[in-house]
Amino acid sequence: xxxxxxxxxxxxxxxxxxxxxxxxxxxxxxxxxxxxxxxxxxxxxxxxxxxxxxxxxxxxxxxxxxxxxxxxxxxxxxxxxxxxxxxxxxxxxxxxxxxxxxxxxxxxxxxxxxxxxxxxxxxxxxxxxxxxxxxxxxxxxxxxxxxxxxxxxxxxxxxxxxxxxxxxxxxxxxxxxxxxxxxxxxxxxxxxxxxxxxx
Amino acid sequence: xxxxxxxxxxxxxxxxxxxxxxxxxxxxxxxxxxxxxxxxxxxxxxxxxxxxxxxxxxxxxxxxxxxxxxxxxxxxxxxxxxxxxxxxxxxxxxxxxxxxxxxxxxxxxxxxxxxxxxxxxxxxxxxxxxxxxxxxxxxxxxxxxxxxxxxxxxxxxxxxxxxxxxxxxxxxxxxxxxxxxxxxxxxxxxxxxxxxxxxxxxxxxxxxxxxxxxxxxxxxxxxxxxxxxxxxxxxxxxxxxxxxxxxxxxxxx
Numbered sequence: 015x016x017x018x019x020x021x022x023x024x025x026x027x028x029x030x031x032x033x034x035x036x037x038x039x040x041x042x043x044x045x046x047x048x049x050x051x052x053x054x055x056x057x058x059x060x061x062x063x064x065x066x067x068x069x070x071x072x073x074x075x076x077x078x079x080x081x082x083x084x085x086x087x088x089x090x091x092x093x094x095x096x097x098x099x100x101x102x103x104x105x106x107x108x109x110x111x112x113x114x115x116x117x118x119x120x121x122x123x124x125x126x127x128x129x130x131x132x133x134x135x136x137x138x139x140x141x142x143x144x145x146x147x148x149x150x151x152x153x154x155x156x157x158x159x160x161x162x163x164x165x166x167x168x169x170x171x172x173x174x175x176x177x178x179x180x181x182x183x184x185x186x187x188x189x190x191x192x193x194x195x196x197x198x199x200x201x202x203x204x205x206x207x208x209x210x211x212x213x
Numbered sequence: 214x215x216x217x218x219x220x221x222x223x224x225x226x227x228x229x230x231x232x233x234x235x236x237x238x239x240x241x242x243x244x245x246x247x248x249x250x251x252x253x254x255x256x257x258x259x260x261x262x263x264x265x266x267x268x269x270x271x272x273x274x275x276x277x278x279x280x281x282x283x284x285x286x287x288x289x290x291x292x293x294x295x296x297x298x299x300x301x302x303x304x305x306x307x308x309x310x311x312x313x314x315x316x317x318x319x320x321x322x323x324x325x326x327x328x329x330x331x332x333x334x335x336x337x338x339x340x341x342x343x344x345x346x347x348x349x350x351x352x353x354x355x356x357x358x359x360x361x362x363x364x365x366x367x368x369x370x371x372x373x374x375x376x377x378x379x380x381x382x383x384x385x386x387x388x389x390x391x392x393x394x395x396x397x398x399x400x401x402x403x404x405x406x407x408x409x410x411x412x413x414x415x416x417x418x419x420x421x422x423x424x425x426x427x428x429x430x431x432x433x434x435x436x437x438x439x440x441x442x443x444x445x446x447x448x449x450x451x452x453x454x455x456x457x458x459x460x461x462x463x464x465x466x
Contacts, residue, residue, distance in 0.1 A: 086464050114426040121422050150277045152415055178444040184436040187242060191432035195247075206428045 042140040042161040043132050045169045049077050050127040050144070057123050070116040078115070079162050079170035080108050086172070087186040091193055091200055102204065110207045124149055127157065138164050139172075242435060245356035253359040254431050260362065261413075269413035280414070282326040287408050289318045289325025291340050293383040298341035302349050310335050339445065343381055344373030348446035357435055365438035 056069045074080070084107035085092055085100075095103065119125075126147040133141045140163050146155040160173035160182075173182040189203055196202030244250060272280065292315040299308035314330040314337070321329050331337060347369050348354070355368030366374070378385055387393050388401035413420070427433045 082464060110428075118422045118426050121418055151273060152418075177441075179437050179440045183440065184433055187436035188427065188429050188432040191242075191429050191435075210428050 040132075041166055042142050042159075042163060042169055043129050045077070045161065046127075046142045046144060046159050047129050049073060049171075050129075053119065054125055054127070057119070057125055063120060066120050067116045070119050071112045074112050074115045077171055078111070079172050080111050082162065082170070082172055083111065083182055083185075084108070086182055087189050088200075089186050089190055091190070095200065099200065103200075106204055106207045106211065109211045113211060138162060140169075242439065243354070243356050244435065246358065250357065250359040251431055253361055254434070256361060257359065257364055265409065265413050266417075269410050269417060272410050272414045273417065280411070283407060284411050285318070285322070285328050286325040287404060287411060288337070288340075289315060289322070290384055290404060294343075294377060294381065295338075295341045297381060298343060298346045301346045302341065307338050307341075310338060339448065341445075342370075342373055343376040344370035344442070345446050347373055348442070354439065354442065357439065365434060367439075367442070370442065 052073055053070065056066050056073075059066070061069075081104050084104055087107075088095070088103070127144050128147060130143045130145055132143065135141060140161045142159040142161060144157050144159065146157055148154040156177050158175040159171055160175065162170045162172045173180055175181070192203045192206050193200055292311050296308050296311050296315070299305070299311060314335045317330040317333065317335065318325045318328055321327075328337070344367070352369055354370070358366045358368060358371055360366050360371065378390075380386060380390070384404070385401055388396040389398045423433060424430050
């Protein structure tokens with residue numbers, strides 16, 4: 015009898031965990047579906063380039079964990095930053111990210127992304143797998159989205175993995191290269207980012 | 214041949230020493246020749262601007278079936294390197310699949326222009342090369358290299374290319390190495406040039422936008438190349454496994 019009760023409890027826990035995973039997965043898939051549809055509408059519209067960029071920036075601000083990505087890209091240098099430097103970096107990085115994100119995206123006027131599946135890695139992360147539909151000029155591209163789901167009511171994008179290549183990791187290695195080539199001086203990175211922002 | 218083998222063994226010994234001494238807390242890129250690499254990268258970029266980009270842009274204007282046919286034929290040729298590497302990696306199933314694909318596509322598919330093998334159930338698999346085979350054997354990538362014209366590589370991948378040119382690539386053997394009556398040396402170089410142009414044409418926009426939005430484009434290309442090789446060597450089906458979760462976890466602490 016006791017064994018049966020343990021089994022029932024185990025089944026209920028398993029069922030609830032499964033239900034929880036599915037709900038996070040659905041939230042993440044719907045979230046990506048919504049963003050890609052909005053972006054696709056902006057890109058295919060007849061609006062001027064500058065208007066499109068402003069609209070894309072709005073999407074970036076509301077759906078990407080820009081501060082999280084920024085801190086991630088600092089890697090081992092994150093720990094050596096003072097609070098003031100951290101605040102300054104967050105500000106510069108936010109501007110850099112939104113400018114880079116919107117100017118990259120605005121070039122694609124025929125971007126159709128289809129969500130394929132999702133994979134709940136743990137309570138904090140879900141990977142949504144999607145594909146950028148092929149055109150006559152380029153083949154199909156696999157895009158995986160790393161969604162931060164710590165607060166399930168407000169999922170946020172933390173990384174884009176294009177054909178297995180992580181943009182966050184690439185950014186991190188790029189920043190590290192600048193710091194390393196300037197004798198470990200983090201201010202060199204700040205200067206490079208400011209120059210980019212002012213271009 | 215003996216001399217080449219000696220060089221390869223020496224390179225690998227140095228390679229092991231470099232790799233074993235560089236396991237740091239965080240994965241560091243081993244760019245031992247960064248100054249020379251950056252200079253070569255600048256040269257390659259200039260060459261791209263005056264040669265590869267304009268040629269790739271022109272190639273893009275060809276009708277889509279012509280480009281698909283060219284891409285298929287080049288892909289079919291690459292089986293000649295992939296098959297021996299499938300065998301060396303112990304993946305006999307993939308070796309069988311690729312051999313059948315090569316036979317069907319070379320004959321019925323008219324030198325690989327068409328891909329009837331796919332319709333017959335023999336799917337296109339990932340390409341393999343000697344650099345990847347060394348990687349699966351546990352040999353580290355060693356220092357990052359930028360080769361003139363050829364672009365990003367590592368010591369391990371460059372040695373892999375040397376193996377291809379020392380008998381490992383049947384296409385190279387019948388065109389450049391041996392004097393056959395059927396092929397010329399120029400056929401090999403033309404196929405390699407076409408491969409470069411085809412790749413560049415498929416990545417025109419993405420490459421340009423990456424260049425425009427990078428603060429250190431050299432470091433960006435280096436990171437992308439090394440990530441791509443890592444993924445190919447691990448034969449990752451799940452693309453996001455290239456990401457180390459612990460890296461993100463430390464952010465939330």
